[in-house]
Amino acid sequence: MTQSCYPVPAEWAERALIDQDRYAAMYAEAATDPDGFWAREAERLDWVRFPKRIKDTSFEEADFHIRWYEDGILNVAENCVDRHAAKNPDRVAILWEGDTPGEERKISYGELKDEVSRLANAFKTAGVKKGDRVTIYLPMIPEAAFAMLACARIGAVHSIVFAGFSPDSLANRIQDCGSKLVITADEGLRGGKRVPLKANVDAALGEDAGKIVETVIVVRRTGAEVAMQEGRDLWYHDVVQAESTDCPPEPMGAEKPLFILYTSGSTGKPKGVLHTTGGYLVWASMTHQYVFDYRPGEVFWCAADVGWVTGHSYIVYGALANGATTLMFEGVPNYPDFSRFWQIVDKYQVTSFYAAPTALRALMREGDEWVTKTSRASLRVLGSVGEPINPEAWEWYYRVVGDSRCPIVDTWWQTETGGHMITPLPGATPLKPGSASKPLFGVMPQLVDSEGVVLEGATEGNLVIADSWPGQMRTVWNDADRFFQTYFTTYPGKYFTGDGCRRDADGYYWITGRVDDVINVSGHRMGTAEVESALVAHAKVAEAAVVGMPHDVKGQGIYAYVTLNAGEEGDVALRKELIQWVRREIGPIATPDALQFTPSLPKTRSGKIMRRILRKIAENDFGSLGDTSTLADPGVVDALIAGREDAT
Ligand code: 6R9
Numbered sequence: 265m266t267q268s269c270y271p272v273p274a275e276w277a278e279r280a281l282i283d284q285d286r287y288a289a290m291y292a293e294a295a296t297d298p299d300g301f302w303a304r305e306a307e308r309l310d311w312v313r314f315p316k317r318i319k320d321t322s323f324e325e326a327d328f329h330i331r332w333y334e335d336g337i338l339n340v341a342e343n344c345v346d347r348h349a350a351k352n353p354d355r356v357a358i359l360w361e362g363d364t365p366g367e368e369r370k371i372s373y374g375e376l377k378d379e380v381s382r383l384a385n386a387f388k389t390a391g392v393k394k395g396d397r398v399t400i401y402l403p404m405i406p407e408a409a410f411a412m413l414a415c416a417r418i419g420a421v422h423s424i425v426f427a428g429f430s431p432d433s434l435a436n437r438i439q440d441c442g443s444k445l446v447i448t449a450d451e452g453l454r455g456g457k458r459v460p461l462k463a464n465v466d467a468a469l470g471e472d473a474g475k476i477v478e479t480v481i482v483v484r485r486t487g488a489e490v491a492m493q494e495g496r497d498l499w500y501h502d503v504v505q506a507e508s509t510d511c512p513p514e515p516m517g518a519e520k521p522l523f524i525l526y527t528s529g530s531t532g533k534p535k536g537v538l539h540t541t542g543g544y545l546v547w548a549s550m551t552h553q554y555v556f557d558y559r560p561g562e563v564f565w566c567a568a569d570v571g572w573v574t575g576h577s578y579i580v581y582g583a584l585a586n587g588a589t590t591l592m593f594e595g596v597p598n599y600p601d602f603s604r605f606w607q608i609v610d611k612y613q614v615t616s617f618y619a620a621p622t623a624l625r626a627l628m629r630e631g632d633e634w635v636t637k638t639s640r641a642s643l644r645v646l647g648s649v650g651e652p653i654n655p656e657a658w659e660w661y662y663r664v665v666g667d668s669r670c671p672i673v674d675t676w677w678q679t680e681t682g683g684h685m686i687t688p689l690p691g692a693t694p695l696k697p698g699s700a701s702k703p704l705f706g707v708m709p710q711l712v713d714s715e716g717v718v719l720e721g722a723t724e725g726n727l728v729i730a731d732s733w734p735g736q737m738r739t740v741w742n743d744a745d746r747f748f749q750t751y752f753t754t755y756p757g758k759y760f761t762g763d764g765c766r767r768d769a770d771g772y773y774w775i776t777g778r779v780d781d782v783i784n785v786s787g788h789r790m791g792t793a794e795v796e797s798a799l800v801a802h803a804k805v806a807e808a809a810v811v812g813m814p815h816d817v818k819g820q821g822i823y824a825y826v827t828l829n830a831g832e833e834g835d836v837a838l839r840k841e842l843i844q845w846v847r848r849e850i851g852p853i854a855t856p857d858a859l860q861f862t863p864s865l866p867k868t869r870s871g872k873i874m875r876r877i878l879r880k881i882a883e884n885d886f887g888s889l890g891d892t893s894t895l896a897d898p899g900v901v902d903a904l905i906a907g908r909e910d911a912t
Contacts, residue, residue: 268655270662270695276671280557280691287692287702294705301705302734306333306542308549309585310347312515313337315542321732323757328748331519332543332734339513340522340545341380341417344584346513349377356589359563360406361608363453363595371406373587376413378509379406383414383500385507390479390498392445394419394514397524399443399477401425401434401461403452404594407483407500408570409580411447416522419514423524423536426571427452427459429851431467433534437526438473441536441741446477447500449485455599462490518542524741525573527679528791529750530762530781536741537573537679544682545585547735551683551704552582555673556645557690562615563642565591567605567623572788573679574649578618582683597623602630606638606665617665618647618675620787621657626817628660635664645690648674650787651819652775658697676700676775678761679789680751682735685709686773699772706733711767716755726779727765728758781875783812783820788853792875795822795856798849802842804832809865809873813858813882821857823882823911825904827864834861858882860911862904869896877901881908 277283282290294301299318306315315336322329348355353374360369371379392398398420402408408424415422423441425434438446446469452459462482469477482490483500492499519540526534552558564583568574570592583590591612597605605627609617627634646666648658653674662672671690677683685707686700693701703709710718711725719725736759740747754760764776778784781792792810799808807827815821826842828834839859847855866874880889881904892898 268697270671272671272691272694276691278691280689282554282557282689282692284692287689290705291703295708298706302332302546305550305734306336306546308553309338309343309542309545311336311338315518319732323732323752323759325748325752325756328752330732330736330738332732333518333546336518336542337515338518338542338545339417339516340541340581341384341413342513343545344416344581345373345377345380345413348584348587349373352587353377355587357584358406358409359589359591359612361591361593361595361612363455363599365600365604365607369406376410379410379504380413380417381509381511382504382507383410384417384511386481386503387414387418387420387445388511389503389507390445390481392418392420395421395521396445397421397423397441397443399423399425399434399438399441399446401427401446401448401465402483402570403427403449403454403459403461403485404569404592405449405483405485406592407447407449409584409592412523412570412576412580413584417511417513419516419520421521421524423526424571424576425526426569426851427461428571428853430848431464433850434464435468435471435473437534437536438468438477440526441524442476444477445479445481447481447483449483450490451486451488453486453594455596458486458488466491466493516541519738521738523576525576525679527573528782528789528794530791531793534791534794535743535746535750537737538739538741539682539735540738543734543736545581547683547733548577548582549585551735552578552588553586554689554704555675555684555687556616556618556647558583558586558588558616560587562588562644563591563612564588564616565593565609565612565614565618566647567593567597567617567619568649573682574618577683597627598630602627602634603638606635606640609643610639613642615642616645616647617643618649620650621648621653622651622786622818624648624653624657624661624665625819628657628664629817632664640665640667643670646670646672648672649677651784652777653698655697662697671695674698674700676763676773680737681733682737685729685733686775696772699768699774701772703773706731709765709773710758711765712755712758722767722769724764724766724776726755727761727763727773727775728755729761730758732759783810783822785812785815785820785822785853786818790822790854794850795824795846795854798846798854799824799826799842801849802845804828804838805842806830807865809875809878810856811875811879811882813879815857818857822854823878824856824859825862825865825878826859827862858911860904860907862900862907864897864900864903866892866900866904867896868894877904881905884908
């Protein structure tokens, strides 16, 4: 296979913060003198007390602990807001572009400080104290960032639930972390469509979650009429109006929780990934600066949603810690037409643009003209995140969007890692389309075989990280045991990422995708077990197995195999009903792309479903089903193949 490689352009090597030599020197220093390296990187933040203890970590079972900057004291909102407001009060912190073209807001650092302080005071008035949890269920409006920073300001722990999740998913997340306050909007607006957020909150609080939540603050976004429950629900504009803009930031220990973000794993129940204060912010700030080669004054646009980790680390925390102007877009790439992204780039003179391959593939198939009719001359760096980017989409991004001028940083990382881990640096790394390339400072990737043997040189295996880095998650909320079991027992002494990976002869890493029961739909993680439990919750379903299938735009689609209860008939109407059912239970992102009824599932004699076979059939690849002799009933395979064509 021939493979293209783009050298670092000379002008980039010259002007970039980090060139090839500097990358090598910094990588070596972080490995040999982590305390020295990370103490220096910590200087990028303002500390109430600068830490003396820097790295204190062990992945070994007997002595398992992850602590960074433990004796340091700081406040995240102070670092993301106040220190910039003091120096540059008029600099724009947030540029907001609404769903409808022409709707916009500009919030300066000075204004941001007032907004965040008022809301922080309103949280306090509502009884929120240091360490309490607040659930944020908001669309992409500046109030989402205000709410995050207001929590950070008073030491409350936020848990953002993506506004596309269902009332049930919201209720589960509220209950798991015990939020006493929920902040939401009357409705969301995406691509001209309204999302009934307040009504979803009401539904979520109907049952057990309703016993925990004391206050619901509602932002007026569309002006729709919504039910307000006396004694519980308050309008945002009423509560903040009554509050002062003076709210001293709470001094926080570096290892105190900053936020919880739920993410899918191999089991049915999403995990509450916990990030803490000091290490996370150093990591978010450092990666934002180096990976996008960010310079003050530039306009940075991360097109993710704040409901995902990418939005947390790069729309809000990393960008604002660096005093950047961050762009927040409420809408979608194809509304009102396929040119929207690039029109926004021109309108705000965006310098860095960061998006998921799924969005690029969706735009790519609409033709180049939507892109080429815009200028995009302001762009310097392009970023990709969330899933492997196929070389075809990479080349299109590079040639058509970036006019063969802008380096592409293909950033591999996870909710668990807090920020970028393996990625090119624009002034240091020759680019290979489809490869996330090289590890960042302090990141020690290894490839291991299924026995845990470390593989050297050009090879392929399971991706593990051999030592801790500051942005690493600290625990699963309320379940330290699950944290250890999930990430540190498969390959003892190492963090297991759940991803497969290839390393080429130049030491470049190529992520091949998940090796566990997680599928990546449009850059969003979905646990197959979550979809399965939603399906079996339907009265007519006996059993379900869900696998990923290749999908042109989404990367992976969701393929469900369903066995019905005796006497039920799997017809077109029921297929539709089940697909809608999953959508309602979890949210639109979990909507199955294909659903096949089958009299039984392929199981081993010990009752384990052989997903390998189900994946092959979903891929329409019947020739290489592998060994089927261990199946309890090998005949099931023929039935599955016969039923394949009725699946969609
Ligand atoms: C940031 C984010 C994490 C999973 C991860 C991997 C996949 C993310 C990628 C990538 C190939 C990249 N992934 N970035 N695969 N190349 N540049 O997406 O976090 O939602 O937790 O997903 O996404 O499989 O394990 P999260």
